Amino acid sequence: MTRFVVNRVAGMLLVLFLVCLFTYMVFFLLSPDPAVQICGKNCTPERIDQIRENLGLTDPFLTQFWNFLSGLFAGRTYGGGIECAAPCLGYSFQTSQLVTDMIVQRLPVTAVVAIGAAVLWLLMGVIGGLLSAVQEGKFADKFIAGLTLGGMSVPNYVLALALQYVFVVWLQVLPFSQAVPFADDPVQWFLNFILPWSVLAIGYAASYTRLTRANVIDTLNENFVRTAKAKGLRPDLVWRRHALRPALTPIVTIAGMDFAGLLGGALITETVFGINGVGKLAADSITKNDQPVIMGVTLLAAFFVVVGNMVVDLLYSVIDPRVKAGAPA
Amino acid sequence: MSALLKATDLVKEFPVAGTAGLFTPAKKFTAVDQVSFELQAGQTLALVGESGSGKSTTARLASRLIDVTSGTVHLDGQDITSLQGADLLEVRRQVQVVFQDPFSSLNPRHKITQIITAPLRYQKRPMPGGARKVAQGLMERVGLNPEHVDRFPSQFSGGQAQRIGIARALAVGPRVLVCDEAVSALDVSVQAAIINLLRDLQREEGFGCLFIAHDLAVVRQIATRVAVMTAGQVVETGERDEVFDHPQHEYTRKLLAAVPRIRPEWEAARRRNAEKVKS
């Protein structure tokens, strides 16, 4: 088990390092001169040179990359005595704020969006899937199949705009979103999040419904379910112990990975609903070509995906006795 | 007489899943360990053993379906161990395989003509009279109705499907036929018919047959020579009757003793009763 964890952590660090390297390379090669961006209107060639010097842009690629990496762990000091504490992701070209601060400020709201959506889609997916498995071939099954098809084929941004139009503009059952702290007005806070949660959840819920349905139906045809019946077990126990657990285990795995990959979904949803989270930050910084912020958000996303993957792997070895971490059966 | 197919010191190692570290290679599991055998034309060599004995892996190595870790395979005196490309294709023509599950090795969406003549098409070989005619001829040789060449695999029974598999293997006129548990999944009466068919075809065509089986009673009916495998190694090899009647190795004896038999006294009684009816 220890060996397995060590192996996984080492692999994780390697992946993160490569993500760093590639992202940095892309920006180094493709991005227009940041010094010009920072310099703004009243710019002189001398000032541009000064900024280049301060940011270390005149150094060769590897030196720059090394400075970036060491800044992550040990912090760095830019030319001109500007301090940046670890984990240092640099300063935004646009607002001159610390990127780390910008992300940390927005992370809680993104977490609320992601967690709420995950809870919603797991509930919808598992319940819908169970229902259609039990009613296999009957009306409820076909009805749900139709819904999932719709849920899977409508793109996120269309759904977001459509829901907003229907519930906010037309029916007026939900308010226009406005940033309200939870402590001030919990009801308003909750209402604010209903649409973003739903939009994020619906696509996932649809595919989870299908997955759950297929898994449950497959499991019910397993020989060990027949054995359980042959023991004379009550039907509820046959279901609970012998059908549900094997059927739902793979869903845990996928849920972990999808949750980690949510940031991409958050990007669109937060933009549409004007939620000032990490997703919107990423969207804004991309349009403004704010390189340090894009780097920071990308790394954060990669970090979540990689860590999520590892957690799922470890979790899986606990849930499924056949997966003994690191050792073959 | 030089051997048609000769395997010398075959070794196959597989990496054990889940033991690979980031920088350390996976542990190795030796599935086949220093296996040698010779197969003569017109004869049947049976590789027998229990599950995990390495008999199927050995057959796959010898027929170049997988690559050896070490050791050599000679076909007709030619070293085929590491042939590639066109040369390997020629080996494929000479060595054909019939698998255990007849249906899973037949494409359900293809008609029988297509299935049987596939090896000929892949190897761009002439089909005198057209694919249909060739397929009909092969169907007839394996005891199937030649009119059924336009049917799909699902329209045949298990035994018939296995006959189709054999017809496909015979299409290219192989020198070696590898039967990997080819009769194991079949009902006993069908099994008997397929064994008879294989024997008849061998008599007519003179191919060498490498027969992989766990069922010793079947092996007794078809083998010329027998090699007994366990844990990746051949523990005993010899003429069929020699091995069955005078097993030398402890494992062979154990294996033979474990085979269920119809009670001999009942067998004898049945033979007597059958005689009575006849006379």
Next chain:
Amino acid sequence: MSQLLKANGLSVSFGAAKVVDEISFGVPRGGTLGIVGESGSGKSMTSLAIMGLLPKGGKREGSLDFDGTELTALSEPQMRAVRGDRIAMVFQDPLSSLNPYYTVGTQIAEAYRSHRSGVSRKAAKQAAIEAMERVHIREAGRRVDDYPHQFSGGMRQRVMIAMALSTDPELIIADEPTTALDVTVQAQILELLAEVQRDTGAALILITHDLAVVSEVADELIVMRHGKVVETGSAEQIFSDPQHSYTQALLDAVPRIDDSIGELRTTGGKA
């Protein structure tokens, strides 16, 4: 010997298709009935019909008299009380027949507890260990906490048998119990089934396609084909003097390990 189970005109149909067609047989108390047939003969459906576990859409007709109880007249909860308690079943493929997510001990104890009300978890585990000892699983006290994948094929089948005998059933139905196993393991499992029968006095229905296996185990025999019984009688009678031409053909087709008879006979008479 009196009969423990009597089937009379038992049929199983799926829609218009009759897969078991009015068959009748008896299982002697403490004895072994062999049901032999090739694939599609309806032998496995017969066992599921006795257990009341037919797949969706299966319809059962006829009578099944189990020690004076008419099984076909029982409600589902009543049948559930019989299933796994008085009639237990051993299936063909022990790996897929055991739930990979639970220890073998849990799965054996589950059978035991569902038929013994008020048994503590601990007592049930003890019963599981005892059952495992009875099927000669070494270090049962330790292995009770292992999962199915940690056992070999033969050991898994021993676990299935332990599960079946944990409730002291009067009848054990074994459906191809050795087909998925290696020949040396097969011999051990057959030996174990015979031993269990000797010790507990349970009757056994052995369903198999393998005539040699059945000749070593069965007292009574029915030969099935296309859902019908073609021949029934004592094993000795059928093996030494088969009356039906299908039985004769089947016996002729069996390859014999002790002699190579040249051409195998696929139909009655020497070819």
